[in-house]
Amino acid sequence: xxxxxxxxxxxxxxxxxxxxxxxxxxxxxxxxxxxxxxxxxxxxxxxxxxxxxxxxxxxxxxxxxxxxxxxxxxxxxxxxxxxxxxxxxxxxxxxxxxxxxxxxxxxxxxxxxxxxxxxxxxxxxxxxxxxxxxxxxxxxxxxxxxxxxxxxxxxxxxxxxxxxxxxxxxxxxxxxxxxxxxxxxxxxxxxxxxxxxxxxxxxxxxxxxxxxxxxxxxxxxxxxxxxxxxxxxxxxxxxxxxxxxxxxxxxxxxxxxxxxxxxxxxxxxxxxxxxxxxxxxxx
Amino acid sequence: xxxxxxxxxxxxxxxxxxxxxxxxxxxxxxxxxxxxxxxxxxxxxxxxxxxxxxxxxxxxxxxxxxxxxxxxxxxxxxxxxxxxxxxxxxxxxxxxxxxxxxxxxxxxxxxxxxxxxxxxxxxxxxxxxxxxxxxxxxxxxxxxxxxxxxxxxxxxxxxxxxxxxxxxxxxxxxxxxxxxxxxxxxxxxxxxxxxxxxxxxxxxxxxxxxxxxxxxxxxxxxxxxxxxxxxxxxxxxxxxxxxxxxxxxxxxxxxxxxxxxxxxxxxxxxxxxxxxx
Numbered sequence: 089x090x091x092x093x094x095x096x097x098x099x100x101x102x103x104x105x106x107x108x109x110x111x112x113x114x115x116x117x118x119x120x121x122x123x124x125x126x127x128x129x130x131x132x133x134x135x136x137x138x139x140x141x142x143x144x145x146x147x148x149x150x151x152x153x154x155x156x157x158x159x160x161x162x163x164x165x166x167x168x169x170x171x172x173x174x175x176x177x178x179x180x181x182x183x184x185x186x187x188x189x190x191x192x193x194x195x196x197x198x199x200x201x202x203x204x205x206x207x208x209x210x211x212x213x214x215x216x217x218x219x220x221x222x223x224x225x226x227x228x229x230x231x232x233x234x235x236x237x238x239x240x241x242x243x244x245x246x247x248x249x250x251x252x253x254x255x256x257x258x259x260x261x262x263x264x265x266x267x268x269x270x271x272x273x274x275x276x277x278x279x280x281x282x283x284x285x286x287x288x289x290x291x292x293x294x295x296x297x298x299x300x301x302x303x304x305x306x307x308x309x310x311x312x313x314x315x316x317x318x319x320x321x322x323x324x325x326x327x328x329x330x331x332x333x334x335x336x337x338x339x340x341x342x343x344x345x346x347x348x349x350x351x352x353x354x355x356x357x358x359x360x361x362x363x364x365x366x367x368x369x370x371x
Numbered sequence: 372x373x374x375x376x377x378x379x380x381x382x383x384x385x386x387x388x389x390x391x392x393x394x395x396x397x398x399x400x401x402x403x404x405x406x407x408x409x410x411x412x413x414x415x416x417x418x419x420x421x422x423x424x425x426x427x428x429x430x431x432x433x434x435x436x437x438x439x440x441x442x443x444x445x446x447x448x449x450x451x452x453x454x455x456x457x458x459x460x461x462x463x464x465x466x467x468x469x470x471x472x473x474x475x476x477x478x479x480x481x482x483x484x485x486x487x488x489x490x491x492x493x494x495x496x497x498x499x500x501x502x503x504x505x506x507x508x509x510x511x512x513x514x515x516x517x518x519x520x521x522x523x524x525x526x527x528x529x530x531x532x533x534x535x536x537x538x539x540x541x542x543x544x545x546x547x548x549x550x551x552x553x554x555x556x557x558x559x560x561x562x563x564x565x566x567x568x569x570x571x572x573x574x575x576x577x578x579x580x581x582x583x584x585x586x587x588x589x590x591x592x593x594x595x596x597x598x599x600x601x602x603x604x605x606x607x608x609x610x611x612x613x614x615x616x617x618x619x620x621x622x623x624x625x626x627x628x629x630x631x632x633x634x635x636x637x638x639x640x641x642x643x644x645x646x647x648x
Contacts, residue, residue, distance in 0.1 A: 144550045167556065175554035183551040185576035195573065199556030231580065245555060 090253055090285050091118040091141060096150035097309075098136055110136040112309035114150070118302075120252070123279060124287045125296035125317070128306030129331055134289050135178075137306070138255050141287070142175045155252070171200050174251030174283065178258050180242030184230040189215065189241050192230050196249040207248075214248035215241070217282060218274060236267050243274070247282055254283035258290060268292065272299060297321060297335035297356040305330050317356045337361045379439065381499045387429035388500045391616040392509035395497050398623040402493045405627045406486055414630050415485045421626055422492050429500050439495035440488055447487045451480040503535040512610060526600050537585070544581055548574050 098111040111133045118124055126134050139145045140152060143159055143166055152159040157169045177183065186192035193214055197207045215222045218240040225233065230241050239259075246254070256275065260268040272295050279286045290296050296303060296317065303320040305313040307330035313320050320326065321338045334342075337358060341351055344365075351364040382388070387395075409415055426436050460475025498506075511528035518524050549559065552573045559570050 139550065142554050144553055170554060170556050175551075177547065177551045177554070180551065182581055183548055183573075183577050185573045195552075195557075196555035199558070249555065 089117060090120045090122075090155055091116075092151075092153045093117070093137075093140075094151045096137070096140060096147075096152065098133075098140070098145065098148050102148075110309055111140075114309070114311055116304060116311060116314060118253075118285060118287065121284050122286070122302050123300045124285075125300030125303045126287065126289045126306060127291070127293065127296055127303060127332060128312075132306040132330070133309040134306050135257060136309075138175070138257060138287060138289060141253075141255060142173045143169055144175070167200065171249055172251055173253045173255060174246040174249055176243055176246050176254070176256040176259060178261055180246075180259075181235065181238035184238060184242055184245075187229060188227050189220075189230050189233075190226040193241060193245045193248050196245055200249060210248045210250065211244075214244040217247055217278065218244045219270075220244070236263065236270070239263070239271070240274070247278065251283050253285040253287065254278060255287045256289070259288065260290065260292060260295065268295070275299070293321075293333055293335040294337070297337060298358070305332065307331075318354050321356055322354050379495070379498055380502050381431050381435055383430040385428060385430040385500070386615065387425065387496075387619075389615075390500075390619050391610055391612055392501050392505040393512055393610065394612070394616045394620045394623075395501055396506070396509045396513060398620065398627075399494050399497050401623065401627050403490060405631045406489050408631055409486070409489075411633075414633055415482070415489070417626075417630060418489055422489075422496065425496060429496065431496070431499055436492065436495060436499065439499075440491050443487060443491050447484050450487065451484045454483055455480040504532060507532045507535065508606070508608070508610060523600070529600065533589070537582075540585070541578065541582060545574065545578055548577050 094115050096111055096114040097109070100106070100108045100110055114133070114137060126138070128134050136145065140147065140159075141154060143164065147159050154169055155172055157164050157172070159169075184192050186195060190211055193211045194207045197210050202210070211226075212222050215225065220237065220240055225237070225241070230238060233241065243256075243259070254275075259275065260271050263271060275286060275288065276299060288296075288300070300317055303313075303315065303317050304311050305320055305323075305326055307326075312330045313323050313326035315323075317335075321334050327334060335356060337355055337360070340361060341355055341364070344351060349368060351361075351368055353360065353364055355361040355364045406418065409418065422436075423433065426433055455472060455476050456470065458473060458476035458479045459471075460473035462474035463471060464474055464477065465472040501509075507528055510531070511524060514522070514524045514527070549557075553559070557570060557573060559567065559574075562570070
């Protein structure tokens with residue numbers, strides 16, 4: 089078990105006329121090796137939730153345990169926590185700042201207090217993991233790279249801290265279909281090589297259905313449904329309550345159902361759909 | 372963040388809020404000049420009474436108004452103390468080693484403190500009851516005569532309103548970047564002044580890059596909609612002076628004139644004091 093959240097609630101600017109509840113009793117357990125997709129409308133509390141996991145937001149009520157760091161304690165070990173949980177925010181390329189890619193990617197490891205050699209080694213590894221040529225980009229300014237490359241550099245900056253849990257907030261936002269696919273396969277590669285646990289916020293239901301093995305549906309600061317993509321995306325009530333769309337595979341299956349074609353096994357990925365249609369044809 | 376109006380605007384919908392911003396702005400200018408001419412305590416007191424009365428009419432809690440003075444407490448203290456020790460006069464009150472405090476110094480210090488506080492209060496009342504946009508419109512309207520000597524009044528007003536609009540956006544952006552760098556282990560809170568300043572570099576660089584990017588995008592968007600600074604344009608909200616604006620303007624004018632001319636035309640304070648005897 090890597091992350092355990094119990095009864096987490098949060099109110100923005102409490103005690104003022106602008107007070108707004110963002111989270112209302114959220115409980116969830118994330119195990120090592122999970123690929124968790126978080127879905128929900130804008131303002132459903134997704135971002136507030138993941139910011140808690142990195143202690144970017146101070147805990148108001150409830151409890152969070154990330155490996156052996158207990159956030160209910162008065163002074164949790166933040167350095168350790170931030171080395172354990174890596175967070176890639178929305179549009180991470182807007183946070184690049186240093187003169188060279190090398191220095192920018194090394195910023196996180198440097199803050200962890202690592203040695204020069206260790207930093208250099210990690211930077212090289214991270215830059216190559218995100219699919220860039222280290223020799224080519226190391227001494228260039230991050231500002232002269234293309235949009236997609238910038239995002240990769242920004243992700244490398246988090247990977248270089250070697251987090252066991254990697255959280256990504258809409259990593260494919262603002263990219264073209266090709267870029268989206270590239271980033272998603274990068275995330276999958278990272279799960280296999282460096283960070284075994286992945287948590288991803290996404291509005292792309294197809295990507296969530298294809299890649300995640302666990303889905304949490306947020307709505308009005310609560311988790312409306314949590315389970316395998318199959319369970320969540322075929323839970324019509326929960327989805328309707330959260331006003332969320334379903335992946336295109338589920339949409340096609342539903343349409344076929346209306347036309348009298350009932351598929352077996354509730355497909356959520358493309359392969360499963362093809363397989364289910366084949367089986368139906370053979371019967 | 373987005374729905375919070377920038378600045379200290381405190382909406383209560385009172386009559387003071389609804390006054391024409393131009394009248395309020397002119398009143399503040401006249402007020403500032405007046406405050407510099409006040410010489411005696413009675414007039415200081417009169418000004419404080421006037422401001423408190425206005426705050427009550429504006430339905431703004433006095434606490435909120437006084438909070439604005441907090442920002443200048445340090446300035447008030449320093450200037451008062453300097454005046455206390457360095458003003459020479461005829462009546463020596465304290466003489467201890469090299470420190471000499473004269474009666475005039477004490478008076479000077481008190482009056483200066485009062486003056487600074489007064490100078491803070493009324494303009495604060497203006498910003499508490501007027502949105503930044505109303506203020507910009509008022510300034511543009513009041514600066515119109517300058518067009519005659521080729522001052523680009525409209526451009527100045529546009530720059531001001533864009534700057535005001537960008538402040539909350541940049542604040543939000545700063546917040547986001549700080550969170551992102553914190554997630555990468557940045558520490559903004561510990562260490563000395565130099566270390567803290569250095570820690571801000573990873574925040575300031577992306578902030579500036581972002582500001583230039585936004586400026587570029589905004590300019591393009593304005594261009595795409597054929598914006599021209601010389602075009603004759605009308606206002607969405609037309610400012611019109613109504614009866615209440617004239618009444619309010621007259622009251623302010625009367626009060627400030629009374630205080631302003633006190634020393635020169637009539638001994639107003641003597642008359643007030645006589646009433647209490």
